[in-house]
Amino acid sequence: MKSTALSPGLVIQGIAPHLRLRDFRLIAFDMDSTLIDIECIDEIADVVGKGPAVAAITEAAMRGEIKSFKESLARRLSLLEGTPVSVLQRVYEHRLRLNPGALQLLAYARWDGLKILLVSGGFTYFTDRLKPRLGLDYVRSNELEIVDDRLTGRVLGPVIDAQAKRDTVADVCRQLGCSHEQVIAVGDGANDLEMMQLAGLSVAYRAKPKVREFANVCIDSGGLNRLLEVTVPSVAYR
Numbered sequence: 001m002k003s004t005a006l007s008p009g010l011v012i013q014g015i016a017p018h019l020r021l022r023d024f025r026l027i028a029f030d031m032d033s034t035l036i037d038i039e040c041i042d043e044i045a046d047v048v049g050k051g052p053a054v055a056a057i058t059e060a061a062m063r064g065e066i067k068s069f070k071e072s073l074a075r076r077l078s079l080l081e082g083t084p085v086s087v088l089q090r091v092y093e094h095r096l097r098l099n100p101g102a103l104q105l106l107a108y109a110r111w112d113g114l115k116i117l118l119v120s121g122g123f124t125y126f127t128d129r130l131k132p133r134l135g136l137d138y139v140r141s142n143e144l145e146i147v148d149d150r151l152t153g154r155v156l157g158p159v160i161d162a163q164a165k166r167d168t169v170a171d172v173c174r175q176l177g178c179s180h181e182q183v184i185a186v187g188d189g190a191n192d193l194e195m196m197q198l199a200g201l202s203v204a205y206r207a208k209p210k211v212r213e214f215a216n217v218c219i220d221s222g223g224l225n226r227l228l229e230v231t232v233p234s235v236a237y238r
Contacts, residue, residue, distance in 0.1 A: 009221030010229060015201065021231040022112040025178035028169050028195060030187040031120035031127060031141070034205050035224075037099045040122050041076055043091045050079045062208050064190035069121060069161040073142070074154075081153030085146055088125045096126065098134075099205070101223020106134060108225075108233040114184075115176060119168045121160050121191050140168045166194035184231070186224070187211060203227055 003013040029035045045054035054076045061072035106116060116134075118127055120141040127139040142160050145152040158164060173180060181200035185192070188207040193214060196202035204215035205224060212218050219226045 010226050011218040015216045019231045021233045024184050025182040027109050027114050027184040028117040030192045031122050034188045037097045040126050043095045047087045048083050062189035064210050069191050070159045077153045080151050083151040085149045101225030104225040119165045162191045162194040166198050169195045
């Protein structure tokens with residue numbers, strides 16, 4: 001697809017600019033390094049002195065070099081066996097921050113009637129706290145197994161991988177009675193490609209090369225609110 005730079009750090013391909021935000025019904029976000037500015041598992045590992053080993057696996061998975069997300073997650077979590085739950089609270093309170101422009105984008109999307117889904121290969125410990133804080137409509141992520149207030153190094157239930165993300169978006173569409181063309185999917189890594197391929201509008205936020213190559217919108221600098229330069233809200237955007 002031919003790409004066009006709308007302005008520095010904002011590129012589109014396969015679409016015309018100035019789409020109407022209210023024509024969409026659902027916006028689906030990845031969490032780590034997309035809606036928030038950290039990779040939670042990397043930060044947990046850093047607190048307990050396992051940072052470099054876990055970050056290396058995360059980076060390889062994001063680039064698509066480890067084909068199975070389940071494998072990459074299992075390898076990383078095994079390094080965190082025995083981590084106290086208090087470490088997760090420390091990461092949430094002291095390290096987790098929203099990416100620039102997130103609150104603006106969420107506010108305008110909500111104003112124009114879009115439902116908001118956070119679907120993540122990360123953990124319910126964080127998504128369940130972000131849901132009420134941000135007024136999200138739906139969240140889905142991996143539940144860490146915890147015994148005696150420590151991580152076991154495993155998750156409970158099916159792993160939320162790329163296919164599960166796609167299936168979650170499709171399921172919410174069915175609940176809302178909307179088409180896939182009315183979905184905006186925002187992500188940054190290989191695990192987001194399936195849901196981005198399903199959506200009518202795919203958005204890469206400071207993303208890995210494979211994701212940038214595919215996405216309709218690439219935000220390479222600035223905040224998430226730059227999407228509002230492409231999907232114009234019905235109220236004046238300032």
